[in-house]
Amino acid sequence: MSNNTVILLFSSPDKKGIINKITDFIFEFGGNIIEMDQYVDRENSIFFMRVVWELNDFKLTKEQIYEKFDPVGRLFNGRWKFYFSGKKSNIVIFVSKQLHCLQELLWRYELGDLEIDIKAIFSNHLEAKEISKQHNIPFYHFPINKENKDEQERKESNIIKELDTDTIILARYMQILSPLMVNEYPNKIINIHHSFLPAFVGGNPYKQAYERGVKIIGATSHFVTEELDQGPIIHQDVIRITHRDNLEDIKTKGRDLERIVLAEAIKYHTEHRILVFGRKTIIFK
Amino acid sequence: MSNNTVILLFSSPDKKGIINKITDFIFEFGGNIIEMDQYVDRENSIFFMRVVWELNDFKLTKEQIYEKFDPVGRLFNGRWKFYFSGKKSNIVIFVSKQLHCLQELLWRYELGDLEIDIKAIFSNHLEAKEISKQHNIPFYHFPINKENKDEQERKESNIIKELDTDTIILARYMQILSPLMVNEYPNKIINIHHSFLPAFVGGNPYKQAYERGVKIIGATSHFVTEELDQGPIIHQDVIRITHRDNLEDIKTKGRDLERIVLAEAIKYHTEHRILVFGRKTIIFK
Amino acid sequence: MSNNTVILLFSSPDKKGIINKITDFIFEFGGNIIEMDQYVDRENSIFFMRVVWELNDFKLTKEQIYEKFDPVGRLFNGRWKFYFSGKKSNIVIFVSKQLHCLQELLWRYELGDLEIDIKAIFSNHLEAKEISKQHNIPFYHFPINKENKDEQERKESNIIKELDTDTIILARYMQILSPLMVNEYPNKIINIHHSFLPAFVGGNPYKQAYERGVKIIGATSHFVTEELDQGPIIHQDVIRITHRDNLEDIKTKGRDLERIVLAEAIKYHTEHRILVFGRKTIIFK
């Protein structure tokens, strides 16, 4: 498979001929489609599409693609975005004291599994400092309390912008981001919550699960919105527990879920497989 | 394995020597232990045990077992119960319009998988009438409305008592039992709820799941208590869904979960594998 | 969604422009695409596609569709097939003594979950006779032994043809079909094997699993080919077991797998979601 490709994410009101017009465009200029997926939300009559084609023999430059596709997209009142191969997502990771999710991401990053560049690690604590250093990733310490929260977030936000950040990962970050920050990055902040949402929102979900006596526990990765733990869900997984599992056992079992569920969500996101519609995600795997 | 056995379910404050004294009792009268399981809830310091032994060469009669075990149980301030083989659980099933859970139970019942006698099927609708007849099980029609609910439940309760019912199964019964009825049968009414509780309590859980955009759906069997969908959980399972699954697809996928989760819970309960403590179940599989 | 649709299954050597030409065809005559999925086997450079469109405003009749699509398909040296809505698959089910898979199919059939017409049930035993009668499906008894096998299969084959059978289901049929019969129905005979193939081919897979001491057991549905248990796999699932599960327990747990795995495979097949390439299945879910 060629490494010189472009991904188009497209959505619009559903109408006859969208696929046809879009594939006409690709074919006209000599593109070879290598992946294509589409879905129609019948309830709301919305069309969603992801198509990937090779650019090797494609007769348009990057700029021309934007220009020439414009009338096609407008024809259907669509919203679209192009992602060109070779451009990795710039990532900033927020973490607190627990490092297992961070560690998993660093490991996959170094294996080359994820199309990302980790630009910085932010923390309100110091536990992640050493591992950041080992992996040659800038570490920023932003202790947070009631008084300094706004100011610290402003500083964080500035660095995030300087680093040309595409995606913010909350890898077990135990602070709630302010609405200001959240609204600046719609569908670009990914959190891992350690329950199968919508069960056990908020703090201490494992303790809540333990006390409720559930027989399965879960983890959920989702985009962050203003309402806590209410954003569009990207990925979830669960594991069975029994009465023999005490709170500590539950946390240990959950840890393996969290790191894999978060890594998977980041993979979907940075491979541009996700379209968000309202509270839902369309994920073209 | 012998078919002439007794099951002891025992719980008490935790203390040294409980297992020893109980196995002394069994050994003294010539019992051969064939299954034994125990668990200590360290948080609350409670000991739970299930032990099964053969009665073939056992030197005590059923009555003597009750009598001779009494001082052993009292020594530890225990609560205990004996279940003798050959006595199947008498079951009454409540159902509404959807019959898949009922059908699964009838099928397992006839295969001899479950140690139960289905004594009657109750419904507020008529859909289950024919299948009840096919399987030679008395069908009772109790239409429920605001005005007649109390009276109908009284009638139901009378028949339940006449039939010497051990366990009531709500196999997708779409009415809420009154507290009166619920409190009469503590830990003896098993419901199937079509979500992974505590997510999506109450009505239309599949619709709630669909609207929330979850990536897994579930089913939960639990004992019924006064608070809706809050009773001790017996068994849960989940299945993955995607954005492509509309509400109808979700219902279809969920149906297979519901019937297997309910059947499994009834299996545990009627094999006397469950001890309830507070909101939790200890299940000795 | 309209009920008047057509499904096209298409495969050909991979080449630029296939999707474009096919969607041109659909768009030209006014079709509205409601599902579309494609996949390229890069190793072998083969293109596979499934596309569904509405016929309500389509300007071609069924016959014209065949005629007008012909040059499009030929252009790419393709192989293709059209399936029109309203035409259910005619099914003949082979069964022996164990009825759980048959029962599951009958149940889903009556719920209207499967796009099938069960035309007949064949068995080398009599266990399925009564249930066939209850469901008003013709039952044929074909006892098989070494001497009569060829003759019996000839008779079976004649009825299969008379019934205009699309798909043959081996729902725990404990006889091996002769190559003659198998070769007459390529990718049209679906078997359920009670192991996660390729582990435990041949007889008594649960016994083999029990003796090997595996920690998971499985079930596999596959198309039947001349070589025993070697045909293209359609669907598989597994369930965990422990040392406590004896052979009987394993069979009971496996039963639930078998019936659901087989039903799922039949669903994919009769919704025309499967393309076979060599030993592999491409399944557009």
Place this chain on the structure above:
Amino acid sequence: MSNNTVILLFSSPDKKGIINKITDFIFEFGGNIIEMDQYVDRENSIFFMRVVWELNDFKLTKEQIYEKFDPVGRLFNGRWKFYFSGKKSNIVIFVSKQLHCLQELLWRYELGDLEIDIKAIFSNHLEAKEISKQHNIPFYHFPINKENKDEQERKESNIIKELDTDTIILARYMQILSPLMVNEYPNKIINIHHSFLPAFVGGNPYKQAYERGVKIIGATSHFVTEELDQGPIIHQDVIRITHRDNLEDIKTKGRDLERIVLAEAIKYHTEHRILVFGRKTIIFK
């Protein structure tokens, strides 16, 4: 829970009174049982037991425990072993070029999840040298070829003995140990095989799986015996794949299975939860 405990693993021909006599022994000297599990293999009439009790108020020293239990064990022709808390298992890990399993073990080791001391890492390649150094674990390079295999294994074996090694882990070690080595450490060498055994024994199991067109892939941890991939299975898990997964995707998905399945097996083994009987493992979780 006390940290001063002893684990007894016991097996013997099944007979009345074993549990009673063993709990008599514990109770007589003031032990408080905190975990107990037993199982009878009815087919072979063998009794298996794991019991853990606190030593704080226990009236026997370690030496006396061995001495005083001896007549109890002999009474039932048993085989038994005591494991005292505070004594971690000494581990030597063999690895080749792929480091994901090693990395997972190092990570869990440093989190304190596993009751192990990693004494050395052996490899026929150099890829693991740096990570060993980072974690301060001695690394030994033993390149293997036909000519030097015997000699290298002798050297390895000497170090293994010097290090008082309890368990050898093959963490994706791509050499086959000689029978001599294998037989020296019965039920003490744990391998991870990247398939759901017994499917796809031998080399390149993912390639075999890919070519067979299976819909699930797996990983299996097992004790190593003379016959390749035939030893008693400790743990297995699987993950779903589709026709879209090429060989590289399969390897990536499998990697997550392998590391978790191996870590889980080591946990069971080093917590002394496993009894081996013939080709099977009894695992008291």
